[in-house]
Amino acid sequence: MFMRVREQEPVITICSVLLFCQVFPPAPRGSPSANVCFSIDENGILTVSAKNIATGSSNRITITNHKERLSSEDIKKLIQEAENYRIEDKKFLRKAKARNALDDYIYKIRNALKKEDINLKLSSEEIEKIESAIAVATNLVDQKNQQVEIDVLEDHVKGLQSWMEQIIAKKTT
Numbered sequence: 001m002f003m004r005v006r007e008q009e010p011v012i013t014i015c016s017v018l019l020f021c022q023v024f025p026p027a028p029r030g031s032p033s034a035n036v037c038f039s040i041d042e043n044g045i046l047t048v049s050a051k052n053i054a055t056g057s058s059n060r061i062t063i064t065n066h067k068e069r070l071s072s073e074d075i076k077k078l079i080q081e082a083e084n085y086r087i088e089d090k091k092f093l094r095k096a097k098a099r100n101a102l103d104d105y106i107y108k109i110r111n112a113l114k115k116e117d118i119n120l121k122l123s124s125e126e127i128e129k130i131e132s133a134i135a136v137a138t139n140l141v142d143q144k145n146q147q148v149e150i151d152v153l154e155d156h157v158k159g160l161q162s163w164m165e166q167i168i169a170k171k172t173t
Contacts, residue, residue, distance in 0.1 A: 029107060033052065033053055033054060034050055034051060034052055034053060035050070035051045035053060036048070036049070036050045036051075037049045037050075045062060045063070045064050046062070046063040046064075047060060047061070047062045047063070048060065048061050048063065049061075091150065094150055095150045095153065098150055098153035098154045098157060099140075099141055099153055101157045102137050102140060102141050102153055102156055102157050102160065103141045105137070105157060105160035105161060105164060106134055106137050106138055106141065106160065108164060109130060109134060109160060109163060109164055109167065110134065112164070112167050113127065113130065113131075113167075118167055118170065121170040122167070122170060126166075130163050130167075133156075133159060133160060133163060134160075136156070137156050137159075137160055140152065140153060140156055
């Protein structure tokens with residue numbers, strides 16, 4: 001896992017300058033592997049620190065404008081560009097959130113199906129339908145499949161939420 005700090009205004013990171021990168025060993029999904037702190041002092045100086053929870057190793061960077069990365073004019077230009085791209089950025093973020101939510105439900109349902117107490121309460125037909133829905137959703141989340149519309153992703157999130165609710169209902173009965 002990487003923690004990256006970028007100098008950017010646009011939401012899309014390929015349009016930015018990498019300032020700091022910290023590598024962390026993989027950890028189970030949902031469990032924190034790092035503490036990250038961002039602090040800005042009264043002079044506008046940003047300090048970013050990252051500490052690996054497992055190993056205790058840490059790294060930090062102080063970011064100032066001494067290196068003349070951006071002049072005041074450059075900053076004003078970037079702010080204007082950000083205003084111009086605000087709608088595109090919102091669309092990008094909405095799509096990223098939908099894709100992440102879909103990926104999260106895929107993960108949760110797969111884990112739920114691995115549990116014997118749930119698996120025994122579902123019919124083979126139900127399991128087949130759920131696995132089919134997971135396969136379709138996995139294809140939509142695939143990084144190669146960037147052309148998927150936001151509404152399609154959000155609809156699949158709702159569908160997987162419904163499956164998850166059914167699985168939870170069966171577990172509690």
